[in-house]
Amino acid sequence: MYRFLLLCGVSLVQMTPLTAQAQRSSKSAKDSVYRINPVSVVALRQPERIIETPLAISIINKAQFEQSRRFGLDEALSLVPGVLVQSRSGNADVRVMVRGFGARGAGERSNAGTSRGLRFYVDGIPETEPDGRTSFDLLDLTAAQSIEVLRSNASALWGNAAGGVVNISTIPQFQDGQKGYASVGLMVGDFGFRKQTVQAGVKIDGGIVYGTFSNTDFDGWRQASQSTLDQAQVGFILNPTSRLKMNIFLNAAQNKFGIPGALTQAQFDADPTRAQDDPTVYNPTYLARRERRDNRLGRIGTTMEYTINEDHTLTAMAFAQTKYLQRSERNTYRDFNRYHLGGNLLYRGTLYRQGETNIRVLAGMDNQYQDGAILFYSLVNGERGTTLRTNKAEGAGNFGVFAQTELMLGEKFSAVLSGRFDRITYFSQDYILPRLNATRSFEQITPKLGLSYRLNETTTLYANLGGGVEVPAGNEVDPPATFGEDTLTMLNPLLDPIRSRTYEIGIKNTSQFEDGIIKAIAFDAAAYLIDITNDIVPYRGGRFYFTAGKSRRVGAELGASASIRGGVTLMLMATLGNNTFVNYRVDSVHYNIRSAGRFADFGGNQQPGIPSFFSSARVRWVPEFFPYINAEIEYRTVGSYFADDANSINVASYNVMDAMIGGDIPVAENFSLRAFVRVNNFANNKYIGSIWINPDRSSGGQPAFIEPGLPRMLTASVSAQYRW
Numbered sequence: 001m002y003r004f005l006l007l008c009g010v011s012l013v014q015m016t017p018l019t020a021q022a023q024r025s026s027k028s029a030k031d032s033v034y035r036i037n038p039v040s041v042v043a044l045r046q047p048e049r050i051i052e053t054p055l056a057i058s059i060i061n062k063a064q065f066e067q068s069r070r071f072g073l074d075e076a077l078s079l080v081p082g083v084l085v086q087s088r089s090g091n092a093d094v095r096v097m098v099r100g101f102g103a104r105g106a107g108e109r110s111n112a113g114t115s116r117g118l119r120f121y122v123d124g125i126p127e128t129e130p131d132g133r134t135s136f137d138l139l140d141l142t143a144a145q146s147i148e149v150l151r152s153n154a155s156a157l158w159g160n161a162a163g164g165v166v167n168i169s170t171i172p173q174f175q176d177g178q179k180g181y182a183s184v185g186l187m188v189g190d191f192g193f194r195k196q197t198v199q200a201g202v203k204i205d206g207g208i209v210y211g212t213f214s215n216t217d218f219d220g221w222r223q224a225s226q227s228t229l230d231q232a233q234v235g236f237i238l239n240p241t242s243r244l245k246m247n248i249f250l251n252a253a254q255n256k257f258g259i260p261g262a263l264t265q266a267q268f269d270a271d272p273t274r275a276q277d278d279p280t281v282y283n284p285t286y287l288a289r290r291e292r293r294d295n296r297l298g299r300i301g302t303t304m305e306y307t308i309n310e311d312h313t314l315t316a317m318a319f320a321q322t323k324y325l326q327r328s329e330r331n332t333y334r335d336f337n338r339y340h341l342g343g344n345l346l347y348r349g350t351l352y353r354q355g356e357t358n359i360r361v362l363a364g365m366d367n368q369y370q371d372g373a374i375l376f377y378s379l380v381n382g383e384r385g386t387t388l389r390t391n392k393a394e395g396a397g398n399f400g401v402f403a404q405t406e407l408m409l410g411e412k413f414s415a416v417l418s419g420r421f422d423r424i425t426y427f428s429q430d431y432i433l434p435r436l437n438a439t440r441s442f443e444q445i446t447p448k449l450g451l452s453y454r455l456n457e458t459t460t461l462y463a464n465l466g467g468g469v470e471v472p473a474g475n476e477v478d479p480p481a482t483f484g485e486d487t488l489t490m491l492n493p494l495l496d497p498i499r500s501r502t503y504e505i506g507i508k509n510t511s512q513f514e515d516g517i518i519k520a521i522a523f524d525a526a527a528y529l530i531d532i533t534n535d536i537v538p539y540r541g542g543r544f545y546f547t548a549g550k551s552r553r554v555g556a557e558l559g560a561s562a563s564i565r566g567g568v569t570l571m572l573m574a575t576l577g578n579n580t581f582v583n584y585r586v587d588s589v590h591y592n593i594r595s596a597g598r599f600a601d602f603g604g605n606q607q608p609g610i611p612s613f614f615s616s617a618r619v620r621w622v623p624e625f626f627p628y629i630n631a632e633i634e635y636r637t638v639g640s641y642f643a644d645d646a647n648s649i650n651v652a653s654y655n656v657m658d659a660m661i662g663g664d665i666p667v668a669e670n671f672s673l674r675a676f677v678r679v680n681n682f683a684n685n686k687y688i689g690s691i692w693i694n695p696d697r698s699s700g701g702q703p704a705f706i707e708p709g710l711p712r713m714l715t716a717s718v719s720a721q722y723r724w
Contacts, residue, residue, distance in 0.1 A: 042121070042150045042165045044404065044416065045157050045362060046348050051508050054416060054450030054462035056082065056151040056526045058559060062144065064571075067630075067662045067676045069187065069195070069715055070141035071216060071229075073166075078616045078636060081524065081557035081573045082151045083164070086638075086690040088112075089225040090191070090710040091218050091257055092136050095690045098151055099528065100553045100579050101163025101470070103609040106707075107542030107692040110329065110475040112259050113137070113293055117470050117498075119158050121167040123235070123249050125301035125319050126342060130368040130398035130424065132161030133473040137255040137295050140231045142197050143170040143212035151557075153468040153502045153530070156418045156448035159366060159400040161470045163500075171237055171247075172201050172210050178723055179203050185674075185719030192219025192226075193715060207238040220258065221711060223275035224287055227257035245305040255295045261286035262541065262692045264702040272686065272708035290382030294326040299340075311350040318343035323372070333384035338372030356410045362418075363403040371395035371427070394474060395427040416450040424471045440477070442497045444469040459509045468500035472536055476545045495547055496534045504528040516565075523560040529553070535581075535607070537645065541692040541704070549583035551607055567622040574615040579607040584645070602645045609693045611653075613639035629663040643691045643705045654687030654709065656680075662717075675718045684712035 038059040040050045050057050058080045065076040072094045074085040086095045088106065093113045095106040105116035115134045120127040128134045150165040158165055172181070180202035187195040194217045201210030211234040220226045236248040261276025275287040301319035308314065325336035346364035353359075374392050378385030404418035425441040448466030455461060472495040506526035513519060534547040555577030562570045585599045606612070620632040635657045643649040662676025689709030697703050 040148060040150070042148050042154075042158075042167050043152075044406070045346065045364075046360075051458075051460050051510055052414065052452060052454070054414070054452040054464050055154075056504065056506055056524065056557075058083075058149045058151065058524070060147040060149070062146060065141065065144075065147075067632075067660055067717075068678060069189070069193065069216075069680075070144075071195075071218070073136070073139065073141070076141055076144070076147055077149065077166075078634065079559070079571050079573045079618060080149050080151070081559040082526070082555070082575050083149060084575070084611065084614050084638070087710060088690045088707045089227075089257070089260060090221055090713070091225070091227040092139075092229055092255065093227075093257060094136070096166075097610065098149075098164025099153075099530065099555060100577070100607065100610045101153075103607070104536060104538045104542070104545075104693055106609075106690055107262075107538055107695075108330070108540075111542045113255070113257065113295070116473055116476075117161050117163045119154075119162045119165045121165070122251070123170055123247065123301070124167070124303050124317055125249060125251075125299070126368065128161060129340065129370050129474070130160075130342075130396040131370075131426070131472075131474045132470055133475075135295065135297075137229075137253040137297050138231070138251050138299065139168060140170070140212065140214065140233060140251075140253075141168075142214040142231065143199070143233050144168045145170055145172060151526075152464060152504055152528075153448075153466060153500060155422075155444075155446045155468040155470075156420050156466050157402055157404065159402075159420060159422045159446075159469075160398055160424055160444075161473075163468060163470065170210075170212070170233060170235060170249075172208070174201075174203060174208065181721065181723045183719055183721045185717060187715060187717040189715035190713045191221040192217065193713070194218075195717075197719070206240060207236065209237075210235050220260075221713075222260045222273050222708065224258040224260045224290070224292075225275075228254075229256075230254045243307045247303045249301045250299070251301075252298045253295070254297075255293065257293055259286060259291040259293070261291065262695060262704045263706045263708065264704050265706065266702060267704075268688070268706045268708060272706075276704060288382070289328055289331060289379060291328050296324045298322050311353075313348050315346045315348070316343065328379060328382055331379050332389060333377040333379045335375040335377070335384075336372060338370055340368070340370040342366070342368035356408070358408050360406045360408075361404065362406075364401070366398070366400045366402075368399075369395070369397045391431040393427075393429045393431075396474060397423075397425045397427075399423050412454040414452050417448070418466075419445065419447045421445050422469060426474070426477060442469075442471045444497060444499070458511045459507065461505075461507050463505045464502070465504075466502055468498070468502060468530075470498040470500075470536075472497070472545060476536060495536065495545060498532060498534050498536055498547075500530055500532045502528060502530045518562055519565055520563040521561070523558065525556070525558045527556045537584075537608075538693045541695045543696075546586060548581050548602075549585070551579070551581050551584070553577060553579045553607075553610075555579075565624075567624045567627070569620040569622075571618040571620070572616070574613075576613050577610070578612060579610045581605050581607060581645070586645070600646070602647075605645060605647045606642050608642045608644050608647075609691060611639045611641040613637075628665050629661070631661040632659070634658045643703070644694050649695070649703055649705060651688050651691055651705075654685060656685055656687065656709070657682045670723050672721045673718065674721060676716075678715045678717075680713045680715070681709070681711055685709075686711070 040057045043053045043055045068075040072092045074087045077085050082099050084097045096115045097103045101117040120134045146169045148167045154162040182200040185197040197214045199212045213232045216229045218227045231253045234250045238246045299321035303317045305315045321340040323338040327334045344366040348362040351359045376390035378387035400422040402420035406416045408414045430436040446467040450464035452462040510522040530553040532551045535551045557575040560572045584602045616636045618634040622630045640653040660678040664674045666672045687709040690707040692705045695703040695705035
């Protein structure tokens with residue numbers, strides 16, 4: 001019955017169009033990569049100036065990442081405080097963390113190419129599935145115009161797995177008098193990197209139409225790490241009437257990539273380019289099994305906004321998506337056919353307005369449902385065999401209702417109170433072994449309170465207190481095989497939702513100066529304490545999961561930007577944290593250390609996979625005497641951390657520097673050529689780019705946990721731009 005209601009509920013659709021952000025004007029990249037008063041839409045699910053919002057938010061405009069390969073999110077989010085993105089093989093497969101949320105999203109068992117604990121959107125359409133897992137197939141940095149990152153826990157408005165929220169806007173911005181644009185581009189680089197792009201857009205009566213197509217091929221720098229990514233998008237931005245705005249988005253992608261596996265420290269030291277091919281660790285090996293993914297997806301989505309009057313607005317969103325996923329994994333060949341439907345409905349209005357005092361409200365509902373067939377076959381020489389081993393269906397639904405009240409007292413003080421109810425349900429059916437069938441639901445009410453105080457026109461203090469919820473993702477509810485639980489039920493009875501409480505304070509400043517060497521400066525500093533119950537922890541590299549009783553994350557983060565006369569822009573991000581298990585005991589049999597006693601107690605240990613310090617600094621120069629060229633240098637540091645709960649596997653710290661020089665040369669009145677040369681890892685440092693948490697060990701006791709970082713890579717790009 002609940003499944004039926006979920007499907008019917010899709011007809012009630014949603015939301016504040018996050019895409020509105022891209023329709024606002026911004027400075028040219030030649031002027032600055034920094035915008036002085038950006039507007040957030042994801043923070044409070046309605047347009048709001050960042051400086052007035054009692055949450056930690058970052059907006060990255062196109063100029064900050066367009067002169068890169070635009071392949072993985074690590075290239076776009078490197079300057080966002082509190083956010084660490086680690087590339088697993090140098091392609092689009094990354095591990096994304098926001099204040100530690102998402103840290104476990106790597107390793108084996110269906111984790112390649114996905115994230116956990118964070119919500120991702122493209123033009124307001126959710127990429128995150130109902131269970132909180134996100135695939136990166138449709139996250140197209142080639143089409144991206146800006147990226148908004150909400151770093152504060154946002155479950156009170158966005159629901160499950162909202163430890164952070166990332167929205168990519170693809171709507172192009174037209175300059176005054178501009179009617180259209182077209183561009184073609186070619187990019188080549190080391191390790192067989194090739195990328196072709198075509199983009200075009202034109203104004204029509206009452207709106208615009210635009211599209212992007214890109215093809216990226218990468219032979220890979222490790223064995224079995226080749227990848228091919230084709231992405232296409234068409235958007236229609238329409239204004240049928242003065243009160244109605246309507247956007248339609250068509251997206252498609254095919255993402256193929258190999259998985260070379262993790263290395264032991266000895267293998268990494270000897271030759272980090274090799275795939276994991278030690279038969280004492282895995283037999284058959286990743287290389288022999290040709291571990292890989294082949295994902296094909298298509299989606300249509302629409303967002304609408306209807307203005308009832310000056311004080312009342314209704315917004316809505318709906319989408320339908322199909323997925324055909326094939327993979328070689330754990331000695332089986334797997335076929336997934338899935339459909340993903342969803343939408344939501346949102347009302348926002350002003351209930352009271354008297355001078356500088358007003359009360360605004362927001363209320364709405366979200367609904368998502370995903371289902372489909374799963375077939376596991378035997379694996380023969382890396383290809384699908386003829387023996388059907390598993391025939392099952394997995395469904396997940398996420399229904400939520402929320403409300404928010406914002407009180408503004410004068411020009412200085414505001415308070416925001418929000419709350420949300422979520423119900424997440426899993427349905428599992430096994431057509432070969434029906435006795436394994438299971439259904440499980442998780443429910444949660446999540447509140448949040450935020451306060452902000454304007455010290456002056458350029459500076460705001462804020463504080464917030466709120467809860468968070470994250471249910472285990474689909475593959476995480478698979479039972480562990482240690483004691484044979486996986487032969488009793490399809491859903492892990494040992495897992496409970498992650499519940500968290502966040503305390504946060506911060507200060508924001510944006511200032512411009514008429515005189516002096518500094519033209520503009522901005523900074524965003526925040527401190528937080530997050531208490532977490534039932535933190536989900538991967539075992540055996542992510543093959544199954546348990547929960548820690550209680551953990552705590554305490555941190556401080558700083559983001560700063562300065563525009564200096566002469567065309568220099570300085571950007572800095574630094575994050576410092578202490579991430580520990582407070583109360584965590586696990587049956588020692590899962591670590592194969594029965595002699596140590598019945599339980600292993602990891603209370604007081606550092607949480608694996610989360611560095612205590614990381615930072616980035618970038619210097620960009622656009623000479624005022626010749627603003628058609630630019631250059632930049634970026635230096636990143638990631639401190640050491642641990643790969644296991646016992647804190648016995650240390651991951652060494654590393655430093656990486658990138659350098660770039662580029663230009664945008666006008667050739668004719670409406671025609672220009674753009675080109676750049678970028679060197680990633682300029683010093684060719686050897687480092688551990690990402691890890692598997694609580695990894696398997698070989699018969700010799702060596703853990704396979706290392707995913708080596710990308711060595712020095714040269715990339716060159718040229719594109720032709722025509723505007724009319």
